[in-house]
Amino acid sequence: MPQLRLALAQVDTHVGNLDANADLVVAQCRVAAEQGVQLIVFPEMTLTGYPIEDLAMRASVIEASRTCAERLAARLADEGLGELVAVVGFLDRAPGVEDGFGIPKNAPQNAVAVMHGGRIVARQAKIHLWNYGVGDEMRNFVPGDTINVVQVHGVDVALAICEDLWRDGPSAAAKAADAALLVVPNGSPYEANKDDVRLDLCATRAVAGECALAYVNLVGGQDELVFDGDSLVVDANGALQARSQQFVEELLVVDLDLPAATPTMPGTGERFGGLAIKRTVISTEPVPSYEPRTTTPGDRLDDLEEIYTALVTGLRDYVRKNGFSSVLMGLSGGIDSTLTAAIAVDALGADKVFGVSNPSEWSTEHSRTDAAELARRTGLTLDTVAIAGIKDAYDDAIKVDGVAEENLQARIRAVIWMALSNQHGHLVLACGNKSELATGYSTIYGDAVGGYAPIKDVPKTLVWELSRWRNAAAERRGETPPIPENAINKPPSAELRPGQLDTDSLPPYEELDAVLDAYVERDLGSAAVIAEGFDAELVERIVTLVDRAEYKRRQYPPGPKISKRNFGRDRRVPMTNAWREHL
């Protein structure tokens, strides 16, 4: 059987930076060529970055992307890389489609270009558009209807793009076209445990398509999304051949023995299940036989490490890609701000992390000592700004009590953080967790201020688990655990009145998070949640809290998505509503 040396370029593209992304492609192609690679595959929409949302429909953006792709193909040849076949994602325009109702303006397509010999020798648009969760591709793209099969050194290689892999059609067409390999560029965001689903899916499609399958995913953070990479290759039996590390850039080179293309295959223009086959022959001669490399899939991250790394990656890239270099957050000594600080130190280094402790008359002694201990352990910079004088000045100006007075304290702190941020250029981090966000247990314009919210998709019980995991990981490496044990073990409190505990206002977090998992993450109606065995009154209480807090979530800073429903664009509900008994 012919051999093929394949490279999966798991890269971190930068949305909108066409030139830098093109440079990245050239650099990766050079490394691949030096390693004798014949075919290199990049992630979805490599040149534009992904996702670009409504910018896809702007004529200037489409033209910039198309021009960039054509120039890149020429440049690869100019730089002596023209023999390498490169599959590069870009934004294309559907030919011959006119504007009209129901058609995205300027007919943009989520496409890949096959580059060889200085030219784009084949183009293919995504057939199945991602239109659930945070995906709005039916709004932005015209779907494709063609599967390309390109022959590379005597091997027929079919193409599919991301969502295409999740449907039956494209792999069936690859089978019908007798392709030996299906390559799939992806922009598939991280969700906890998605890697397990992904490998199973690749194996299923490879078996169905009777072909090997190479899955190439983006890596790095973009707005609320984190891409975990996890690029992989399975053979035609679905057996894993090679797999990239998660959350790091990597050029994964894999040697494959693949069935030779035969001349009796269906030709260009034939259709399978509504999809046209388009054949392009790049080279028919197999490469001279060589000793294949063996690749050993590396160790996988365990579940908590994976989530923690996603949070670190999301924060690091958000800070970097938005032109910041340092962060500032309020440090209350509580577990949420403590874990957030640990993530920030891991993402940026301790010298880029600034904490502010804002003790009030209701702050406990341990809130100060725990924050100081965190600073000592991690090396972050801690400042203390007491709020009593400011609180007195507000009290002289206005008379408020109860919850209004509690919120006032939280907002006084926020104004201090924002002022320091404006003065020194730090990005402010909001430290709220998902359980708080769900129930509205936070002060809008108080603890909820910030440019980024690293743990907004992390339920409180998982906050504790991640904190324990992070400390244990440090111990395994012989390092100082960053998180003071007292921050993990003490009962949570907002410390906005004497003796206050979270459980004064909320159910115990174990119960709360279990109900939230059913009501939010699994989107069950309250009757279905109760049918799972939860107390009806508890469910009603939580559902009411969740629905009434929608206005707060709308104004909450962005943060890394690690679940199906992070209260971002993946869960769209009316704010003004009266559902109550129907939810």
Add this chain to the structure above:
Amino acid sequence: MPQLRLALAQVDTHVGNLDANADLVVAQCRVAAEQGVQLIVFPEMTLTGYPIEDLAMRASVIEASRTCAERLAARLADEGLGELVAVVGFLDRAPGVEDGFGIPKNAPQNAVAVMHGGRIVARQAKIHLWNYGVGDEMRNFVPGDTINVVQVHGVDVALAICEDLWRDGPSAAAKAADAALLVVPNGSPYEANKDDVRLDLCATRAVAGECALAYVNLVGGQDELVFDGDSLVVDANGALQARSQQFVEELLVVDLDLPAATPTMPGTGERFGGLAIKRTVISTEPVPSYEPRTTTPGDRLDDLEEIYTALVTGLRDYVRKNGFSSVLMGLSGGIDSTLTAAIAVDALGADKVFGVSNPSEWSTEHSRTDAAELARRTGLTLDTVAIAGIKDAYDDAIKVDGVAEENLQARIRAVIWMALSNQHGHLVLACGNKSELATGYSTIYGDAVGGYAPIKDVPKTLVWELSRWRNAAAERRGETPPIPENAINKPPSAELRPGQLDTDSLPPYEELDAVLDAYVERDLGSAAVIAEGFDAELVERIVTLVDRAEYKRRQYPPGPKISKRNFGRDRRVPMTNAWREHL
């Protein structure tokens, strides 16, 4: 020709309040029946309210809606209204569709039920799903493929739903089926000047379909949308027969002479352009001849009145539907907060509007006197809370200067408003205009705080126009103009440092708004904006401001949409990006 008395029920439904919406249907049907109406048509998704977004995919919500529709049909008959044919929008489930990738969970459909004699005699799902602007219906609904033709007193009536009207297919099918009347329930949000487009469209479709057409639209505010009603009837020549007032609930009763159904028409199951025809005969006997009423379309609102009324309607319904009764805002004496206050007084009454003046060391004398004059003219309650003491307390705690110090003052004010809101239960209004929002000329967590932002979609130049219009309208009615002339005529300033003017930081508003119209509202690339004759440096400056302010807009309160792109869900762009020269 047979006569038909038709009622267009232009109502304000409440999202999620199935029982109240059903009661509304019964009440309108009773009034219609008393007036001898044979056919009554309600807006899109009458029973659930519209839009319900992802709640459409929840099994409990679908079942609640289906049950509500069935019970309503029975109840209409029980209450002696069974003879009236009622077309009522609801959320249905597509029969026989199983869950799978690319199919909205639980197969929801945006549907109408035709109710008669205690039963639902026909159901139809929206064929063309609204999936641009703020519409995400391909995410939420399974499209229909059937046009119903129901015979009512010998007249064939075809159905279509909202977006269906904007495409060719349904009216072509109505023509092919030889329907005499096409009735179209809508949930079509207000945009400035959309009413002109709407009448033209109805006329075009009526002529193409060779049938009269009744367009029934929702009225009232829901989250960021305002529905303006503007329900209307055109005859088969496209001539306007009757038209509802905008922004008010109305039962518009119209007498029509329509061609009789003939027995040679295509039957159930025949298809036209991919659409199946389904026929239901309710009654074949024409009503006895009677003297038709004449309806005179009322005066139309002029362009500024229409926009102003949309803003009043949006605010009034947001306050009411979210369970508030009063509002609070900072009153700086500037035109933005002054116009916002005037809108609030018109929406809620002066006794529900609370203004707070927060003079600082940099506040001018006129900022106080203009705010006081506004209060005197409108009757709103004005309190004054000076911020100097609080500012001093912050200065004792932290050292900041420049923009950080300017923002600090804005945030001190915001904390006061929020504290008063928490204490007294007022909804805080943010007073920023669209030009500010576009350029980021505001302080996040400062003047940008609030639960609702009535003029966030109003460019600054339009703020002045609306203010002048409002005063002139008062003068025409012999009332006191609410807006002090000095607030309109003085040069705009944030008053955060001595002698500060908006034009220190921004281009003159006339130029700014013209470029924003091209770059944001018309979504042109910067090269195309420059090609319209704008200065290249000015365009680059504004484009950069707009793109860098995305993070502020994400955390801005919701407000009524009056344009194509209000910086809400109608314009989705990546926050982290590096497009610059491609935009």
